[in-house]
Amino acid sequence: MNTDEILKNIKDKFGSDVLEVFKKWETRANITIKPVSLVQIAEYVFKDLEFRFIIATANHTKKGFEILYHFSKDNIGLIANLHVILPVEKPEIESLTCLLSGANWIEREMHELYGIVFLNHPEPEKLISEGNWAEGVYPYRREFK
């Protein structure tokens, strides 16, 4: 299965949940999706298409909190990002930890750095902030004029 087919599959299967598919080139792609359908799409990508989970990147931009879930299909070298945008007022999203244990730490880390809430996280304890900064302080948040 090549990159085009994979992207087309995702688009066909999830229809309106996929907002935008952007293929940078053969080995890099970005798929913007609705936050509500993250778990479904991630499950499809991880289980059916057999992608490997790499990591998630959170960022605070003018649009809100953006999270990129980086997945990789190793036999064709493709890195696909599942991109969700969360509103600043209510940064909440379903946790992926039940699907893959590898997302456990990074979700806790994103919570501490940005204050994004991961719903149904099985182990919502502190990871790196203990002793380093106070609870309720989110050091990676930005201020926009």
Next chain:
Amino acid sequence: MGFKEFCFKKSLWLFHFAGASCNNCDIEILDCLTPRYDVERFGMVLVGSVRHADVLLVNGSINQRDKSRLLEIYEQAPKPLVVVAIGACGCTGGIFAEGDTFAGPVDKIIPVDAYIPGCPPKPEAILAGIVKLLNK
């Protein structure tokens, strides 16, 4: 001979505390034990608990969370104790001094007797630093 000289006359036992470091200094300290540098010929050994140590080697920048641990370690150590700050991070905070969680270089937290700069200092430099301290 003063009390301090008397205490440090014979084999020194070292305890190694690594703060928020990048591992280079840790590896170079451990390297001192291996055949090429062989610090044990001076009677120096790394020990597992600071309660047995004469020298406290501190490397890496110290972050907020390490700070309390470093103070705890320092209090547990038998005195007189020689503290050596190793590497650019231990001496000044180095490249991490601008970080959010940086709690100050080692000498802002506990008194330091010797500084061994370098990123990372070579094993020769670490040996030279400790020998210089002994001959002081």
Next chain:
Amino acid sequence: MVKKTLIPIGPYHPLQEEPELFKLYCEGEIVKDIKWETGYNHRGIEKLSEKKTYDQSFFLVERICGICSTSHPFAFANAVEEIGNIEITNRAKYIRSIIGELERVHSHLLWVGLAGHFLGYNTVFMWAWKYREPVLDLFEMISGNRNSYAMFKVGGVRRDIENNKIPQILKVLDLVKKKTDMLVGAVMDDPVIHARTKGVGILTKQDIIDYAAVGPTARASGVDIDVRRDDPYAAYPLVNWKVITAEKGDVFAKAEVRLLEMYESISIIEQCIEGLKKEKEGDINVKVKEIPEGWGTGHAEAPRGEVFHYVLSDGSNSPARHKIRAPSYTNIATFKKSCIGQTISDATISLAAVDPCYCCTERMAVAYDSKTGDRILNGNELIALSAKKTQNIKNQF
């Protein structure tokens, strides 16, 4: 009733943001649960990187981890060059690969030594570290420093490997190859090491996929991934080599993968040197004017697995967002699978098997009594336990 014991391992373990305190909850000798606390080494590197220019960031990312101090700049360079669509010269590609593979050799030697130390085999420790020194000398000759080489920049490398240095490199490689043979013999044929490492700390293929583990940890469980082959970068597509995998997933398989990988690395370096001779000396840079707006994801295969960097550029001279994932970040989480159900004396080697950069047990165990009044062992007692088990097995042979 079986007495419950809490054993802390750590807390200092320095790789990016993941030095941590492991708490092994044991009943009798069996590890029942494992918990970790991190944050001792949080330096805010991702935030710091946003304050620095692309050129300065290279010095920062190579100080994420002293042992992987090529891999992080490698991945970062891949990411930035992807944004700017920059193609580097062949000579720079070869030099990058040579440095990357030399690092793998020295890192694997370091691991073999530490693994030996944790098993109570200090001879292996001293040997491996002794033969690691010539590799560090090579680094000193090439870059001027034993660690933190500062060789990388956007669009090429900072220093050339002049042709007159090549004989010395080949000489050292020859020596390392001979010594690797010796080490492989010592490790692979030793019945005691077999007894201590076979069937210990097993990770199945499913565990690896579930925990997103990478590198030798994954390859030892039969997951055939290697960024150098899957998403080729630098000179790796230009040379012949193969990915080493093993099926068992235990500590022995991990050791096997690492040791055999060293031969591949040496072979890659030799081929790169051949390639280097054909390119013009000094042709190591392309001119980079600016980094345009956009995003780039770069990854590179570090000795411990895939290093991943995501860089978001807003067109200015510093990254707008820089996300870093070091391999141990995912590998360490697999302890939950590999340690539970093992005895305490096997726990150290199971922990060391994923090569968490530098093992915590060597560092210290802060003896802060837990409120429950549980007995607390420190790192040295733990190594002593492990060494004792090896001694017992040795006596049987």
